[in-house]
Amino acid sequence: MRNMTQLLYELKTLLINQMDDSKGRMEDTSFLKKLVLAICDAFEAEEVTYFKVDNSQQHLHIEASSKHYQDRKDIRIANFSLFNDCEPYAYNDFQIEELKDFQLYLPLKSEDELVGLLALKEGIPGSFEKITLEEGEAFSREVMKILNAAIHISEITSERRRYKKLFRVTEKIHSSMSMDAVLGEIIQTLQEVYPSFTYYLLLTHDNTNHEDLPIKDLGYDSENVAVMQAFVTGTVQIEDELIARKTNLYAPLKGKQGVYGVLQVIAPNARMFPEKEVEFITLLANTAGGALENAQLYQQSRRLISDLQFINETSHKLNLNLRLSETMEFMKEQIMHSFHADEAGFVFVLPDGTANFLPGSSEFFSSDQTGLYVDFLKEKIGSTTESLFIGDMHLKLPEKDVKYRSMMVVPMIESDQIHGYALVLHKDSYYFSFETFKLLQSLIHHTSLALANSMLREELEKMVITDHLTGLYSRSYLDEKMLESLKKDHNGTFILVDIDNFKKVNDTYGHQIGDEILIQVSMIIQSSIRETDIGARWGGEELAIYLPNVSIQVGQGIAQRIQERVSEQTNPKVTISCGVSYWTNQNRDHVKALFKRADDALYVAKNTGKNKVLVQK
Template identity: 60%
Template structure:
């Protein structure tokens, strides 16, 4: 027993002591049986008989029978242990806590122990107990010292890392070294399942985990014993200064009781790990907060750099996809009549029929609750139809205390977005609402400048600008000049208000019969114009003819129009002024050859 260097050969010490007893008393066999309160059975710790078969004894019954030795110094030839009938003498080993073991003796020659005398046997039992207790306690101190040195090293590792994964991995690694036969699980209160190769469970809020939840809520160690399953479970909270971050579950197979010193060690490890997890989490949160602030600052700076509305929406969509890994993002504008309109820059999904139920649901909830929406699982909201997207966040866009619209973010998986993501989205939309409103206002003003107030068609100046641009960029184009026949008679007959209505009716028909890239404009008075970039003269004439028929058929009161069509092509010398002149001459020809007709000068 090298106490100075901590080299305690406990097993060799016990075997040597038994050997000395055998030698000095001329015995056949001396065996030490120890009581294991943890597993509630008896085991053979050492014996002078090598190769002793442990399975010849009923260890669990012997554990219970051992209490019969209380009050007895020794037994000789008549002892109450059926499992040890082949042994002639039994020396109970006693401590304050009760019987801790038995020394079982086989005589070499029958009756050889009878001549020693009861006092000597009692003294032998007492000295054996003293020696074994001393050796056991010395061994225990050395092992405890080693364990707590290990705990100190683990603590250093814990606090040298700001990674939650590294802390969790070190907890399991340490327990596996100290208790290799145990089973371990980390039960975390909020986890994103990113930890690889770690035994992690979600901390479920149900009755099956009552002890685990009790440990989590109270911050104290809890036990769960199962006699039929012959196992004991310990739940140690991973506790920091600000709260409990999870529970360490330790399962001991074939055991019913946790020794106090083991509970103390596991609790210390769990508390140390809880503090380290807290530090790591606070560090990660601070990094995330800095990242979120940088994102908000960058977004605000970018949005206030006079972007157009489509560019603003596209930029916002990119930022939200990058930050939240969202499946679909929609920016919904509220029209004055209460209708909704997905803005350019929203995901293409929000132009589909399927998106309407998500838009309708979000608008209804925001109108009622006057708050942002954070829905973990839409299937629980009793919505009509099958829901492809189950996670939803919706944040109103407020400007001057008035809701101008709202942003909707969707994901297929339920409970995908964290509350931190929701708060970040609110901040992003809040900081961007003014920029969005400014972009919309700027485009509204631009549209007012380039749009005729009465007809909603573009202005003459905008038409001129686009034709000049097309002549630089495109290969061909067709221009149609339109005049409402006998428009003065309409004004004189029905009044100028009806005349204005006729102009609006014709403008609406123009809108309905041209492409988005085409330009319908008010040329002046009752004259209107259409420019068709990249379209041939033949197609332009057919569009003019179709419009002629639609006006005659649908106008009320009925009017007709005359059209003059001109055309330009890249391979010939031409300009806008000449294009307009040819269309004007063709219109003059149509008006003077019967009206309600299309004429062409190409």
């Protein structure tokens, strides 16, 4: 065995050479490995192992050894109090069962506290007896000084490297407006600085699936008290899990406006976090919190700009004087596409309080299942101007079979008057975000004037082309549509209707009942023809029907059905006479000629017994 003085000189030289070789990136673990190998060689020992002492957990952790221990775990000392009276140098006199394989023990103390233990196993029996107590004590003190110097230098270089990485990552994440990029840089930096640790990002309000990032949802009902404490108070929390033999550090991702999540750092082997590491992780988490806040604000601003563009484009489109059906169809498509809704409908509130779904609403709102939602709407809203934002309709109607669980309802208001409601549905519960709800409110608010104008314009057009008493179209509208049909259709049938003995009805019952008879006959006509057919008031008690693309045989049948229904359903009972004319594209005709032939047929019917249908000769 070499002289102690010479050995210490070699160990100090080893430290200096290590500093020089590392070029400012010295690691205490790599130096410890070389240190124990040098001691093992000098003492001609079979094995030298350096244990780091963890007084709080009462166990020894292998920091370096001249042998490779893949299976050896940390040594938990049953009677840890023996270390309190540990001699500066012990040879075959260390009564700890877990260390019985070693013969020489050199306790390493810092400020009278045991921080490490060098355990040596003899290579040549009796060789350790040559070391005197004074030499052992002096050697232990000097090795401790060398270790302290190595650890201090390692901490300085490690701290320098950490803060250099912190500066780099700060510069990088603050130049990025992508949340994924920010979170990825945080994890990458931690993995570079602490490769043996495990990391998780616990985030709030995060619905995006980040690829390859260890992200968990941070629920407000979390049972982990330390996590919630870090999130609520904005301070770092440290939690020791003795059974699992690990330590958790929870650092809040804190910005100027709030906390956006928590960074969880898991240290294995129940290691305590040194104060400087806690400080570094805290700074990194704060940097991440600020960057996340900036990225979130940037994304919010972009989303706001996109929302404003969306509202502006929609308003511009609606102000192009579209027909009501076109307006509502466009609105439905905008909402379905932008909000990813399953159904979108528009309720029009009539002056008498009744509500109907406007054309353009999705098909669901013409089905029988709509009643469930309409009834709920009437109960909750009535005539109020408040909007509804419901995450789960099943909770509101637990006894009902609810197909669509998420619902948003926004009133269409103009000049303090409610014209109707926009109703948006989705099958999944809690599907729509609150930002989506606010956007729908803003959209309906900015387009209500255009929607109201479209409704009013439709009403005015209807008033212009509609007879106010019967609800049938005006004669001018009938002329216009017949002219269009003669140009584009293949054939058509025209029916002229006259109420028999109508003057007698007025003389017997009065003009009010006469008007009622006109309304009854008009309603029978409307219910007997298609939407594409045209029922009109011809003048006085005469009514007219035009059936585009209908043959004379079918047209005559429709006229006879109307004649039969009038005699059966009117009260007081009246009858009608009908004159029928027709045209085909093989013999192009004129509107006036159709009128003339139908009028001639009606004249014959009136003068040959009435209550009959006659076709032109």
